[in-house]
Structures are given as structure tokens and as C-alpha cells.
Amino acid sequence: xxxxxxxxxxxxxxxxxxxxxxxxxxxxxxxxxxxxxxxxxxxxxxxxxxxxxxxxxxxxxxxxxxxxxxxxxxxxxxxxxxxxxxxxxxxxxxxxxxxxxxxxxxxxxxxxxxxxx
Amino acid sequence: xxxxxxxxxxxxxxxxxxxxxxxxxxxxxxxxxxxxxxxxxxxxxxxxxxxxxxxxxxxxxxxxxxxxxxxxxxxxxxxxxxxxxxxxxxxxxxxxxxxxxxxxxxxxxxxxxxxxxxxxxxxxxxxxxxxxxxxxxxxxxxxxxxxxxxxxxxxxxxxxxxxxxxxxxxxxxxxxxxxxxxxxxxxxxxxxxxxxxxxxxxxxxxxxxxxxxxxxxx
Ligand SMILES: [Zn+2]
Numbered sequence: 072x073x074x075x076x077x078x079x080x081x082x083x084x085x086x087x088x089x090x091x092x093x094x095x096x097x098x099x100x101x102x103x104x105x106x107x108x109x110x111x112x113x114x115x116x117x118x119x120x121x122x123x124x125x126x127x128x129x130x131x132x133x134x135x136x137x138x139x140x141x142x143x144x145x146x147x148x149x150x151x152x153x154x155x156x157x158x159x160x161x162x163x164x165x166x167x168x169x170x171x172x173x174x175x176x177x178x179x180x181x182x183x184x185x186x187x188x
Numbered sequence: 189x190x191x192x193x194x195x196x197x198x199x200x201x202x203x204x205x206x207x208x209x210x211x212x213x214x215x216x217x218x219x220x221x222x223x224x225x226x227x228x229x230x231x232x233x234x235x236x237x238x239x240x241x242x243x244x245x246x247x248x249x250x251x252x253x254x255x256x257x258x259x260x261x262x263x264x265x266x267x268x269x270x271x272x273x274x275x276x277x278x279x280x281x282x283x284x285x286x287x288x289x290x291x292x293x294x295x296x297x298x299x300x301x302x303x304x305x306x307x308x309x310x311x312x313x314x315x316x317x318x319x320x321x322x323x324x325x326x327x328x329x330x331x332x333x334x335x336x337x338x339x340x341x342x343x344x345x346x347x348x349x350x351x352x353x354x355x356x357x358x359x360x361x362x363x364x365x366x367x368x369x370x371x372x373x374x375x376x377x378x379x380x381x382x383x384x385x386x387x388x389x390x391x392x393x394x395x396x397x398x399x400x401x402x403x404x405x406x
Contacts, residue, residue, distance in 0.1 A: 073279050073311040080197050088193055102197070107340050109310050145375060159339040159373050170372030174343060180314075182193045 074111065078118035081182065085128065089187055097131040099186040105138045105177040107158065140177030144168055150175060201315050204283035208290075208318025212301070218397075218404045219301045221319035223341060225334075226307030228327040229351040231259045232384040233393075234302055238266035241394060245299035245401060250289045252281040253306045269293050280311035283318055299401050309338040320404065321346035328352050328361040335369035342373040347380065347396060354383040 085100060100119075104110040112135045123129050139152050142161065146168035153161035158177075162169040196202065212219045222230050230253065238247055248269040251260055263270040271292040273285050286303060293301075303319060305312040313322075324345040326334055329352060335342040342348065348370045350363060367379040378396060382389030 073314060076278070076280075076282070076315075077197055080200055083200070084193070084195050084197065088191060088195075092191055094189075094191075109314055109340070159343060160336070160369075171375035178340075179196075180198060181196045184190050184192045184194075186190050188189050 073109070074114040074118040075121075077110065077115060077180070078122045081119060082122050082128070084182060085185060088185060092187075094187040095127060097128045097185060097187045099132050099134055101134045101136070101183040101185070103136050103138055103179060103181055103183050105179040106140045107174065107177040108180045110135075110180065136183075138176055138179050141175040142172035143175050145171035145173065198314065201283050204287055205316040205318045208283055208287060209320075211290075211295075212318060212320065215295050215298065216405050217295065217298050217301050218401050219303065219317075219319045221303045221305055221312070221317055221322045222325060223305045223309065223312045223322060223345070224307060224325035224327075225309055225330060226253075227255065228307070228325045228330065229384055230304050230307075230325055231255065231262060233325060233349060233351060233382075234304065235262050235266060236384050236387070236390060237302075237394070237397070238263065238268045240390065241397065242267055244398070246297050247300045247302065248293050248295075248298055249302045249304060250281075250286060250293075251304050252285070253304050255307075275306055279306055279308050280315050281305050281317055282315050286317045300397065309334070309341050313340045313344060321400070323347045323349065325349045325351055326366065328355055328359050328363070330361075332361045332363075332366040333369070335366060335373055339373050342370045342377065345374065345377060347378050347393075349393065350379065350381040352383060352385070353381045353389060354386045 116133050119133050140158055141150055141152055143150050144163035147166040149163055149165040151164050160170055224230050249263050250271055252273045252275055260270055260272050271289045273289050303317055322345040324341050363381055370377050370379055380393045382393060
């Protein structure tokens with residue numbers, strides 16, 4: 072899994088933003104990740120702990136929020152959120168088309184905000 | 189105090205990937221990111237391709253997935269330029285690694301750059317490396333439900349190569365089922381069943397390469 076590279080990139084962005092705002096203590100990092108973004112929240116928390124241990128940022132809490140998958144029907148263009156199990160192969164509730172849909176949301180991975188001082 | 193940020197966490201990778209795209213556009217190089225599970229036959233497919241098309245195109249390979257030391261030698265033996273990336277156990281190639289590897293390649297008059305990603309159907313999907321197309325390779329000795337299990341990889345690939353079709357009589361793999369899943373996940377995906385051992389089906393893959401090299405040069 073690539074949580075280690077995510078954690079390192081995260082650390083880089085947080086450090087830049089804190090320096091820019093003259094902050095030194097980090098409390099919380101709010102992250103949003105798409106359901107299809109191949110992120111395992113526990114693994115990311117562990118990786119973030121590993122990259123911040125014995126630094127000024129040690130002890131900060133990651134708040135992770137999943138963004139559901141939204142598909143746009145390949146036939147009628149209707150946007151819908153599929154069931155948990157059948158992420159991409161899901162019949163459109165409007166017209167029944169069950170494949171070829173376009174992924175509109177669910178691949179995101181971004182920091183929304185940090186709480187720091 | 190709360191500071192809104194809203195920055196893509198993998199922005200550094202995306203930025204370098206965009207720079208690589210510009211470079212490949214300027215030099216008119218078709219860049220292909222090859223992804224598969226370990227052992228699906230990326231190196232064999234490359235070896236066949238590099239040999240068959242060596243009089244037509246100037247090609248180079250960035251090797252991120254070496255199963256054995258022989259792999260690099262097999263690629264080099266075809267006469268193509270090859271450079272190896274040490275991923276230090278990483279699960280995917282990053283655009284920075286590819287940018288670094290490019291320093292060892294002669295890009296002048298290069299037609300095709302193959303980027304052989306780490307054997308893994310999950311992580312490489314998240315990291316663009318400047319490629320024009322993602323190519324996923326699956327061998328018939330794996331399950332025909334792989335597209336269903338790893339939907340993202342198939343959703344974002346332009347081509348699915350189904351390798352080792354000479355073994356179809358001996359395995360429980362339904363070609364139509366695998367191709368059907370892949371097309372359901374991505375209506376534009378092109379599926380090429382082929383066998384590197386017998387050579388069957390390779391011609392349609394070569395035709396795809398010729399078409400896309402021409403498009404890149406146009
Ligand atoms: Zn519909």
C-alpha cells in the first residue's frame with residue numbers, strides 16, 4: 072500500500088501551510104478521501120504517526136472522511152451513488168443501464184483544513 | 189485555529205506528471221504505463237514487442253518491476269534502451285522516479301517509451317507518471333474476476349492485454365467474462381487477448397501501437 076507516500080506528501084503540505092501562517096503546534100488534520108482512492112484509514116493514521124514521531128507535529132490527530140462514489144449513467148446521464156458492494160457495475164436507478172458509467176466523485180484525496188496554532 | 193487548505197495530497201506527483209506530459213508532447217514520444225499483478229508477463233510482452241517492432245520504431249523502457257536480474261538483460265538484448273528504477277520496495281512508481289530515470293535515456297527521435305510499473309493492481313492507479321495511456325495486463329492464469337475485484341485499474345486503462353491465451357485449455361478462465369467485466373467498467377477499453385509464447389494475437393497490439401505513435405506525431 073502507498074500510505075507511506077501519502078503521509079510524506081501530507082507532512083510536506085502541512086509544514087508549508089504552518090510555516091506560511093506562523094504556526095508551530097498541530098492539533099488536527101482533516102482529510103477527505105474518495106471511496107475509490109485506495110486509502111486504508113488505519114494504515115494512513117499509522118503512517119502519519121510514523122512520519123511525525125519525535126517532531127513538532129507529533130500527536131496530531133487525523134480526521135478522515137470518506138467521499139462516496141457518484142456515477143454518471145452511460146445511457147441517460149443520471150447521477151447516482153451505487154451500493155457499497157457493486158461500486159462500478161451498478162444499474163442506473165433511472166434507466167437500468169448497468170455498465171460503462173463515468174466516475175464523477177470517489178477518487179479524491181485532499182486536505183480540507185488543519186487546526187493549529 | 190482552523191486554517192482551510194483544500195490541497196490535493198498527491199499534488200507533487202501530479203505536477204511532475206504534467207511536466208512529463210509536456211515533455212513527451214514536445215518530443216512526440218508515446219508514453220505508456222504498463223501495470224499488472226506480479227508475473228502476468230509484462231516483461232515477456234515487452235520483449236516480444238521490442239523485438240518485433242525494432243525496425244519500425246525507436247523504443248525505450250523504464251523498468252520499475254524487475255522479477256529477476258534477467259529481465260533487464262532480456263529487454264536490453266532486443267537493442268532497446270533500458271533503464272532500471274530502484275523503487276526501494278515501494279508499491280508504485282512516482283512521476284519523480286520517472287523524471288529521474290529519463291536522465292539516463294536518449295529521448296531524441298524516440299517513438300515509444302514503455303514504463304513498466306511495479307507488479308500491483310492497486311497503488312499504481314493513483315500515481316500518474318506522465319503517460320498518454322495506461323495499459324493493464326492480465327494473464328489467464330489469474331482469475332477472470334480480476335476486473336471486478338480491481339475496478340479502478342480497468343476503469344482508467346485504455347488497453348487490457350489478456351496474456352498467456354495458449355494456456356486457456358488448462359485453466360478456468362473465461363475470456364469473454366473478463367473482457368465483459370472490463371468493458372462494463374470502461375466502455376472505451378480495448379481488449380487484446382494474446383500469447384507471447386505462440387505469437388497469437390500480438391498483431392492487433394502492434395496495430396494499436398502503430399496507430400497511437402502516428403497520432404502522437406500528427
Ligand atoms: Zn441511466
